Amino acid sequence: MSWPDWIVLALTLLGMIAYGLYKGRTSRDLDGYFLSNRMVPWYMVLLGIMGTQASAVTFLSAPGQAYTDGMRFVQYYFGLPLAMIVLCVSFVPVFRRLKIYTAYEYLEQRFDLRTRALTSGLFLLQRGLSTGISIAAPSIILSSLLGWNILWANIMMGGLLIIYTVMGGAKAVAYTQQLQMIIIFGGMTVAGFMVIHRLPAGVGLSDVLHIGGKAGKLNIITTGIRPGGKGFDWNDRYNLFSGIIGGFFLALSYFGTDQSQVGRYLTARSLTESRLGLLLNGLVKVPMQFLILLLGVLVFAFYQFNREPVFFNQSQLDLLAHSKYKDSLAWLTHQYEATETSRLAAAPSIAANAATPADRSRAATRLLAAEQQKTGYKATVRRWLDDKDVGGDSNDTNYIFLRFVTDYLPIGLVGLLIAVIVLAAWGSIAATLNSLSSCTIVDFHRRFSHRPMSTEKEYQLSRLYTLLWGIFCIAMAQLAYNIGNSLIEAVNVLGSMFYGVILGIFLVAFYRKKTGGKAVFISAVIVEAAVIFFTVLSRQGIVKLSFLWFNVVGAMGVVLLSELLQLFMKRKAV
Amino acid sequence: MDQEPEEKVPLFKKWSRWYVLVAGFLLLNILLFYFLTKHFS
Numbered sequence: 001m002s003w004p005d006w007i008v009l010a011l012t013l014l015g016m017i018a019y020g021l022y023k024g025r026t027s028r029d030l031d032g033y034f035l036s037n038r039m040v041p042w043y044m045v046l047l048g049i050m051g052t053q054a055s056a057v058t059f060l061s062a063p064g065q066a067y068t069d070g071m072r073f074v075q076y077y078f079g080l081p082l083a084m085i086v087l088c089v090s091f092v093p094v095f096r097r098l099k100i101y102t103a104y105e106y107l108e109q110r111f112d113l114r115t116r117a118l119t120s121g122l123f124l125l126q127r128g129l130s131t132g133i134s135i136a137a138p139s140i141i142l143s144s145l146l147g148w149n150i151l152w153a154n155i156m157m158g159g160l161l162i163i164y165t166v167m168g169g170a171k172a173v174a175y176t177q178q179l180q181m182i183i184i185f186g187g188m189t190v191a192g193f194m195v196i197h198r199l200p201a202g203v204g205l206s207d208v209l210h211i212g213g214k215a216g217k218l219n220i221i222t223t224g225i226r227p228g229g230k231g232f233d234w235n236d237r238y239n240l241f242s243g244i245i246g247g248f249f250l251a252l253s254y255f256g257t258d259q260s261q262v263g264r265y266l267t268a269r270s271l272t273e274s275r276l277g278l279l280l281n282g283l284v285k286v287p288m289q290f291l292i293l294l295l296g297v298l299v300f301a302f303y304q305f306n307r308e309p310v311f312f313n314q315s316q317l318d319l320l321a322h323s324k325y326k327d328s329l330a331w332l333t334h335q336y337e338a339t340e341t342s343r344l345a346a347a348p349s350i351a352a353n354a355a356t357p358a359d360r361s362r363a364a365t366r367l368l369a370a371e372q373q374k375t376g377y378k379a380t381v382r383r384w385l386d387d388k389d390v391g392g393d394s395n396d397t398n399y400i401f402l403r404f405v406t407d408y409l410p411i412g413l414v415g416l417l418i419a420v421i422v423l424a425a426w427g428s429i430a431a432t433l434n435s436l437s438s439c440t441i442v443d444f445h446r447r448f449s450h451r452p453m454s455t456e457k458e459y460q461l462s463r464l465y466t467l468l469w470g471i472f473c474i475a476m477a478q479l480a481y482n483i484g485n486s487l488i489e490a491v492n493v494l495g496s497m498f499y500g501v502i503l504g505i506f507l508v509a510f511y512r513k514k515t516g517g518k519a520v521f522i523s524a525v526i527v528e529a530a531v532i533f534f535t536v537l538s539r540q541g542i543v544k545l546s547f548l549w550f551n552v553v554g555a556m557g558v559v560l561l562s563e564l565l566q567l568f569m570k571r572k573a574v
Numbered sequence: 575m576d577q578e579p580e581e582k583v584p585l586f587k588k589w590s591r592w593y594v595l596v597a598g599f600l601l602l603n604i605l606l607f608y609f610l611t612k613h614f615s
Binding site: 074078081082084085088089209210212213214216218219220221240270271272275276279282283286287290 | 581582583584589592593595596597599600603604607608610611613614615
């Protein structure tokens with residue numbers, strides 16, 4: 001990275017810390033530290049919700065996902081708007097009325113202390129571990145592409161934000177998220193325009209869509225029905241049905257029961273402003289995700305006219321160059337480069353002769369003729385990296401967009417785009433640290449401690465817990481790097497194992513008024529064990545079920561089993 | 575427990591109109607995406 005890029009990056013990050021410290025001054029009590037004294041307007045609630053959900057990997061991975069697998073990933077978000085409606089009808093009015101700090105406080109009022117402690121404990125376990133991964137994943141990508149030391153990358157990604165999060169709490173988080181989202185939207189828009197600007201003369205958005213469509217990248221809507229109508233593929237991750245149904249349960253659980261999100265809309269000035277923030281999130285999320293994925297298709301079209309690397313993560317090619325595949329790689333690279341040279345020589349004239357829509361469609365087909373051959377070379381590189389003797393990482397998806405940024409964007413803009421990635425991480429991690437601290441002090445320390453605490457003491461302890469969780473998450477990130485991909489995958493799966501069960505507990509609390517604490521607690525423990533068991537079977541390929549469906553299974557399992565248990569206990573009592 | 579005062583719903587008379595707007599906009603998105611998928615495939 002050039003020194004102007006470093007200056008842009010440093011100024012953006014330091015400016016953000018200063019802004020957080022300046023805006024984060026609040027009253028020295030739990031209301032001020034965790035709820036911003038409930039004074040946040042709807043547009044900041046909206047940006048806070050969006051900033052918490054969108055992590056660094058969202059902006060790194062989504063364009064790469066569209067590049068490799070097409071735009072069908074957008075269907076993952078189809079259940080979100082519907083979940084926002086249910087939240088506004090059922091969850092938010094109750095949370096606001098009870099004036100609670102954490103969502104889990106409600107469970108003690110509705111059921112009992114052990115159900116509250118179980119749910120809050122599951123949240124702390126899952127979020128504490130997964131936040132470490134949220135820091136490690138983008139740090140590994142940046143350190144691979146830019147040659148940064150992993151510890152310093154982890155500290156930049158997850159450490160600097162601790163300064164303003166510890167000092168200013170929820171208010172600092174809300175104000176910085178607002179500014180972060182503005183910079184992120186600006187940066188991604190500029191990146192989109194730059195891709196179009198760098199296409200050959202006469203090639204526009206319509207040509208890009210034709211190229212993307214011919215290459216199968218515009219597979220935005222898929223049904224999950226097997227070819228020939230041979231039934232529904234339950235193992236297919238992203239399709240219309242898994243997106244609407246599985247995505248609905250996932251979004252309801254995430255926005256309704258995950259304290260990192262609940263903590264954002266509890267800071268709103270009123271119930272109306274909480275609702276407005278959530279509903280506007282329901283309106284803008286799907287189009288926003290569509291545009292981020294479209295950026296991936298733009299980059300794909302760009303590489304039809306420019307030299308595409310055989311593998312985007314250069315550090316993995318370097319690894320192969322020092323392995324037993326050294327000579328084979330040299331031969332393959334030579335062949336690949338020859339293919340690229342002949343393809344690139346023909347590409348501009350093919351595009352220039354396409355005047356009508358029919359011509360454009362034919363030109364796209366010709367441009368993509370060499371694609372199959374390239375796919376063969378890339379598959380060979382991936383196979384070599386998967387070899388146990390090499391021990392490489394064959395997943396190249398997360399490197400595509402950032403490699404394009406560093407190779408083709410002008411000086412200064414590279415620094416801005418790297419800042420966008422770091423700020424996206426900050427927005428998400430800061431909200432999480434705030435929520436981890438609020439659950440630790442409100443659901444455990446204050447609830448189980450027999451010593452009375454002054455308001456000042458509670459405030460100081462909350463800051464301390466935020467700091468300790470921050471250090472814990474960085475330590476987890478460092479551990480994740482040392483252990484490697486297996487841990488990252490395991491923790492990602494861990495998250496989807498808990499969400500469904502936690503949602504089930506809340507659904508019983510809201511909609512099954514006659515079900516008591518004992519029935520729901522036993523059900524939650526049994527269903528959680530069952531979900532973990534099925535996840536293990538799924539990982540081993542014995543059960544074929546995509547992870548989105550686990551949210552449905554967990555939630556409905558708790559609802560149905562608690563209903564049965566309640567009936568059984570009622571009869572026994574009679 | 576304190577009840578929050580009823581506030582005026584922004585833009586519409588009832589919250590249910592907001593819910594219809596959000597669900598309707600989702601449906602519109604899905605139809606648009608379906609058209610794009612078919613047209614460019």
